[in-house]
Amino acid sequence: MGKHQNTVGSSTYEKIKHDIIFGQLVPGSKLKLELIKRQYEASVSTLRETLNRLASEGFVLAEEQRGFYVTEVSQKDLIEIAKLRVLLECHALKASVESGDDDWEGNLVAAHHKLQLMEKKMIAGDVSEKETWKRYDWEFHLAVIEACNSKNLLDLHSILYDKYLRYQMLVFTFRGYEAAQEHHKIFEAALSRNGTEAARLLEAHIINGLEHTLAAM
């Protein structure tokens, strides 16, 4: 197993990021060092490292001499993020579909299969594994574009996905059946190497999610 032993820094990073994405830390709230020090059991300096990292990814706002705040949310911001995700993810998809090898196909089939199983459970009413479901969603979307051959693109996409996810978690209302169908169609188009069609479907998938979230905000 590739379990790397965690430093205090990296584990508080994971925790705080998770708490921002999943709404435990509410948008706009101030992250007072003395307070979160207790909550996350780390020293001020370690926390500051973490918060600086999160700030340059955009999850935290760092105001010089004035402290740290959980980044605000807004409809405008969500729209920007969704549009960027469309731009980057569709671009990556087309490149990936063109150059993906057998490994890529195998991985994609596996990711789609796992996601599908979980979606069936969710549609049947079992919402107990929300976080696992979201992880499978992520793994599927990643598997589709993973062969795009650009680490820089994948890195940018990963952050955008998390920002988008934060909005989805914020308003959490289920769009399971439609989303599952869309995933399936994207999967089929990608596997049959129809990049243009897959990109069209992916764009619709993201925009549908956007509208669903906007409506619930």
Add this chain to the structure above:
Amino acid sequence: MGKHQNTVGSSTYEKIKHDIIFGQLVPGSKLKLELIKRQYEASVSTLRETLNRLASEGFVLAEEQRGFYVTEVSQKDLIEIAKLRVLLECHALKASVESGDDDWEGNLVAAHHKLQLMEKKMIAGDVSEKETWKRYDWEFHLAVIEACNSKNLLDLHSILYDKYLRYQMLVFTFRGYEAAQEHHKIFEAALSRNGTEAARLLEAHIINGLEHTLAAM
């Protein structure tokens, strides 16, 4: 009284980022805390904050328990960055040209004018103000896309521009006359609200720069 009342943190951030982009800190070299502590006159904690920020932007590689390194360069990485810059900057340009108002136009004219003056000097042989020239280049490219109406997009673009710039500085060979002409054409197309044409010219501009840099690597 110091000239600038910045925090130690933000000024070391600026300095180290600058030294990476302009090649004073060589790609792949290790950033030993104790050593750079003297060089940048800051404490370990402050340095670690800075290096963590730079790591999440991609200028520094942070290896758990093993320290910090200046990010390596490679032709593959440069190609990825150039392609992403094309994708994002052209997209932003089209949006900007569509929705730019009189303020945007005024700013663009000013930025283009300043850049043009500096380019004339450079072409005439005066390379003393290399950094000012690059700043004007940045201000021009920013002015073109600034009305794209997406803070998220502008933020991503800013980092990509800096990464691209690093490669240009690495091999510094002058492409002044051609680049100046390309800038001028982009400017004209943008001002006459021909987004498609301006994007085409911008793409060519970036790809020409890429090939020029690749050839010199």
Add this chain to the structure above:
DNA sequence: GACTGCAATATTATATGATATTTTCGCTTT
């Protein structure tokens, strides 16, 4: 004699609590 494995040592990164600055906020004075 070169190579491997292992322990002792040196070096480096990580984490912390203490100190110095800066901002915030309530109180007073005009």
Add this chain to the structure above:
DNA sequence: AAAGCGAAAATATCATATAATATTGCAGTC
């Protein structure tokens, strides 16, 4: 009200202690 003045709170920075990694030296083996 508005401006000025501290005291209290929060942030920024530092020096140092702790934990991990890298290096060195040495015995035992082929």
